[in-house]
Amino acid sequence: MLTLYSTQSSGNSYKVRLMLARLARAFRLVEVDIFAGENRTPEFLAMNPEGRVPLLAVGGRMLAESNAILFYLADGTPFLPEDPFERAETLRWMFFEQNSHEPGIATARFWLRQVRGGRDLRTHDVDRWMEEGYAALRVMERHLEGRRFFVGDRPTIADIALYAHTHVAEEGDFSLAALPHVRAWLARVAAEPGHVDMDWRPAAAAA
Secondary structure (H helix, E strand, O other): OEEEEEOOOOHHHHHHHHHHHHHOOOEEEEEOOHHHOHHHOHHHHHHOOOOOOOEEEEOOEEEEOHHHHHHHHHOOOOOOOOOHHHHHHHHHHHHHHHHHHHHHHHHHHHHHHHOOOHHHHOHHHHHHHHHHHHHHHHHHHHHHOOOOOOOOOOOOHHHHHHHHHHOOHHHHOOOOOOOHHHHHHHHHHHOOOOOOOOOOOOHHHEO
């Protein structure tokens, strides 16, 4: 059985839990409290030297990086297109998520919502996060005009990757009010069969 090392409030961890739920895959869930330093213990660093979650144990091997895990889980499923161009386009949006979207939106949420006193600690970074985050959201808004999902006519792991941080962007002080196509896309993703929210924990899989 797969084992997922995850932090419940982490958008990157949520990506993987959501993917597993959408695929109805059984897995063992291990909560890692990053605020208590559980990701920096010798035992965890032996599994992932970067000390980051999520981390997926596959047999005796460990796979890190949320989007790499999504790619692994989606192989052979409709979430990863077989058409070479659409497959590359899926990866394109996942690279966008990591390079242009997450650095502003996810970082702002982490420091402004989850770290006590984070706004005061990183006050000089807030304007940059807002600029980068809104720039990424505007790219998404333009792309989604006339489209239901990011690649093709059905959800892919690109949608899973981008949904995770976008649906909680307001927790990082971003407003989605002026982004009707993004908001409609969020609703479509949430309406898909097997969707779970960020608080979801499979009771039988919890450790």
